[in-house]
Amino acid sequence: MSEQISRSTRLINTPDGAVVMEIKSGLMFTSDPVGGRILELLKQSVPEDQIIATISRECEVFPEIVRPDLANFMAQLRSYGIVESEMPSV
Numbered sequence: 001m002s003e004q005i006s007r008s009t010r011l012i013n014t015p016d017g018a019v020v021m022e023i024k025s026g027l028m029f030t031s032d033p034v035g036g037r038i039l040e041l042l043k044q045s046v047p048e049d050q051i052i053a054t055i056s057r058e059c060e061v062f063p064e065i066v067r068p069d070l071a072n073f074m075a076q077l078r079s080y081g082i083v084e085s086e087m088p089s090v
Contacts, residue, residue: 003074003083005043013040022081029080034059038073042083048074 005011008023018036020029031039034055041051052070056063077083 002045002047003042003078003085004045005039006081006084009082011039011043020082025081027080029082035073038070039077039082 006022010021010023012019013036015033017031017033018039020031020039021027022029037058038051038055041054046054048070052063052066055061055066055070059066074083
């Protein structure tokens with residue numbers, strides 16, 4: 001199972017981060033550039049391990065630092081309905 005951007009979420013990336021609107025709830029959020037990059041990767045259906053590797057490489061941070069930060073960020077995104085679990089096709 002992987003995570004994907006919810007169909008009811010609209011996302012705009014800027015150099016300063018991302019602006020996110022969750023249509024169902026009517027809530028709007030902003031993120032910093034790293035959060036925006038993560039959202040961009042999720043939109044492209046990049047698997048979590050690749051997201052960790054990409055952020056680690058781009059930000060010059062050990063994967064062991066990125067992993068728990070990504071887990072916390074993903075939990076927040078799920079709680080706001082911005083991402084949802086994608087069931088594998090059979």
